[in-house]
Amino acid sequence: MRLFIPALGVLWLVAASAAMAASTEADFKSALAAAEAAEKDAGTLKNQWTTTEQTLAAARKAAAAGNFEAATSAAKQAEALAKASIAQAKEQQQAWRAAVIR
Amino acid sequence: MLRALYATIATLFLALAQPAAATDAVNPQADFKAFRDFFTKRFPNVPLNDFVNGPYSMDADLRKQWVAIEDFPPYEFAVDKGKEMFATPFKNGKSYGDCFPNKGIGIRQNYPYFDVKRGEVVTLELALNRCREANGEQPFSYVKDDMAALTAYMAFTSRGKPFDIKIPNDPRALAAYVNGEKYFYSRRGQLNFSCASCHVQSPGEHIRTEVLAPALGILAAMPIYRSEWGSMGTISRRFVTCNSQVRGVPIEPQDENYRDVEYYLSYMSNGLPIAGPGARP
Numbered sequence: 001m002r003l004f005i006p007a008l009g010v011l012w013l014v015a016a017s018a019a020m021a022a023s024t025e026a027d028f029k030s031a032l033a034a035a036e037a038a039e040k041d042a043g044t045l046k047n048q049w050t051t052t053e054q055t056l057a058a059a060r061k062a063a064a065a066g067n068f069e070a071a072t073s074a075a076k077q078a079e080a081l082a083k084a085s086i087a088q089a090k091e092q093q094q095a096w097r098a099a100v101i102r
Numbered sequence: 103m104l105r106a107l108y109a110t111i112a113t114l115f116l117a118l119a120q121p122a123a124a125t126d127a128v129n130p131q132a133d134f135k136a137f138r139d140f141f142t143k144r145f146p147n148v149p150l151n152d153f154v155n156g157p158y159s160m161d162a163d164l165r166k167q168w169v170a171i172e173d174f175p176p177y178e179f180a181v182d183k184g185k186e187m188f189a190t191p192f193k194n195g196k197s198y199g200d201c202f203p204n205k206g207i208g209i210r211q212n213y214p215y216f217d218v219k220r221g222e223v224v225t226l227e228l229a230l231n232r233c234r235e236a237n238g239e240q241p242f243s244y245v246k247d248d249m250a251a252l253t254a255y256m257a258f259t260s261r262g263k264p265f266d267i268k269i270p271n272d273p274r275a276l277a278a279y280v281n282g283e284k285y286f287y288s289r290r291g292q293l294n295f296s297c298a299s300c301h302v303q304s305p306g307e308h309i310r311t312e313v314l315a316p317a318l319g320i321l322a323a324m325p326i327y328r329s330e331w332g333s334m335g336t337i338s339r340r341f342v343t344c345n346s347q348v349r350g351v352p353i354e355p356q357d358e359n360y361r362d363v364e365y366y367l368s369y370m371s372n373g374l375p376i377a378g379p380g381a382r383p
Contacts, residue, residue, distance in 0.1 A: 051292045
């Protein structure tokens with residue numbers, strides 16, 4: 001029994017880290033949906049970035065090749081870029097005034 | 103006692119609020135003066151009308167190359183093509199000249215204008231495609247080729263005529279002006295640049311191998327033959343590539359924002375001569 005509990009712990013750790021390390025197709029789809037939703041919002045503000053589009057394309061390409069680890073990572077990066085472009089657009093709604101030649 | 107305190111606070115609030123409101127008030131004439139003063143004071147050795155020559159007004163070596171290029175200007179073919187297109191009737195027998203004042207000759211300096219009936223800014227490119235569509239023809243691409251040829255010819259017939267952009271007494275026109283101003287000064291793209299980052303903060307400076315043009319008079323030489331493109335390009339093309347260069351996804355050519363920024367920049371260039379079509383590195 002003394003040996004059984006640590007062995008169970010080791011097994012749990014191995015299983016948990018494997019689950020954390022390997023992204024699945026479902027992980028990718030979830031990350032892609034979030035990225036696409038953010039990029040759509042940036043589009044509504046007419047403030048998308050080319051790098052977001054490129055990163056989204058890279059995510060889809062990696063997924064098509066079955067590399068969901070890279071695909072999920074790229075999709076998350078695309079979401080971060082899209083959110084940054086949204087933040088930029090919102091900030092510039094007022095910030096532009098400070099740059100005007102007076 | 104409390105009432106008096108409230109009254110004092112309210113008075114103070116109003117006194118502080120008024121200057122802020124005055125700052126936000128739209129005054130295109132004051133903007134025009136400040137804009138012009140900024141460039142003429144920053145570049146006191148550049149004659150006012152020379153600002154329309156963009157980078158050539160900023161860099162002597164580049165100017166020498168341009169003078170040599172002008173012996174055989176690369177936009178000449180576009181002018182010839184545009185002239186021929188202008189003279190060729192549509193299928194219904196009408197022509198471009200029928201859509202414009204003075205048959206379209208020598209009128210470039212009046213574009214863009216604010217159309218009070220439509221409530222929007224109308225650029226020359228937009229007017230040309232509307233002319234085509236009204237006469238049963240397909241619209242052209244806004245960025246190059248045929249549209250560049252037509253606008254090159256129209257600019258050529260207007261060379262030397264001073265920009266004469268009007269802002270009618272219409273709140274919608276003023277709103278379009280402010281929207282154009284906002285677009286010009288708003289940062290965008292992953293590089294976080296505005297139009298002003300290059301053309302107000304850094305004219306005359308190098309960005310890689312290019313010399314940045316001043317915003318004053320920047321549209322006077324459009325359309326341009328650009329060596330980088332290896333072809334002619336319209337104002338729409340210039341805006342689209344500017345957006346791409348700062349890693350922003352361009353909006354559609356002739357989007358309201360592009361038309362409004364053209365309106366704003368052209369108004370800022372009032373009095374400066376049309377110099378298009380031009381040649382740029």
